[in-house]
């Protein structure tokens with residue numbers, strides 16, 4: 001019989017006393033290193049729904065769905081596909097919300113029982129509709145974010161200053177006009193680019 005080497009004997013005795021070297025996962029939850037780059041997570045409160053992260057994601061792991069016609073609140077659903085993501089961190093790097101709208105976490109567990117329903121995470125952001133045609137313009141938080149960045153320059157754009165007033169609760173929420181003159185009287189409204197052009201170029205009789 002081949003005798004164990006001294007080092008192996010020492011390791012065997014140490015394992016008997018202190019327990020094995022190997023991780024005890026899954027009995028004990030694995031704790032990742034502090035620098036581990038795990039699954040990115042949206043932050044509902046910080047994200048403004050601008051879609052910059054979707055633009056840069058190299059594998060198409062971020063998507064969005066705009067819902068404006070189901071009778072509920074017009075909203076943008078931001079989707080992150082955890083089974084496609086490669087944890088590169090580009091989304092966090094470009095996030096306009098101080099890199100807080102989406103952030104890499106230390107979550108590493110990616111096994112699912114039901115891949116179809118469990119491999120994605122979503123948040124919802126309220127959409128601003130054009131007050132003439134009802135098309136979506138952007139998320140309300142995004143318009144407010146632009147208005148905050150521009151400061152007093154906001155007052156050159158009715159869409160932006162009205163968005164700001166709405167966020168302060170001074171004017172009403174999403175309204176699509178019943179009366180559409182698309183002329184001067186419609187200029188002081190929140191409008192998409194196409195309706196803004198029409199109201200600016202149309203001459204009322």
Ligand code: SF4
Nearest residue numbers: 057085086088089091
């Ligand atoms: S970490 Fe990279 S792959 Fe994953 S969602 Fe962000 S940009 Fe896309």
Ligand code: SF4
Nearest residue numbers: 047048050053095101
């Ligand atoms: S605010 Fe950040 S997380 Fe939200 S859509 Fe824009 S880039 Fe993505």
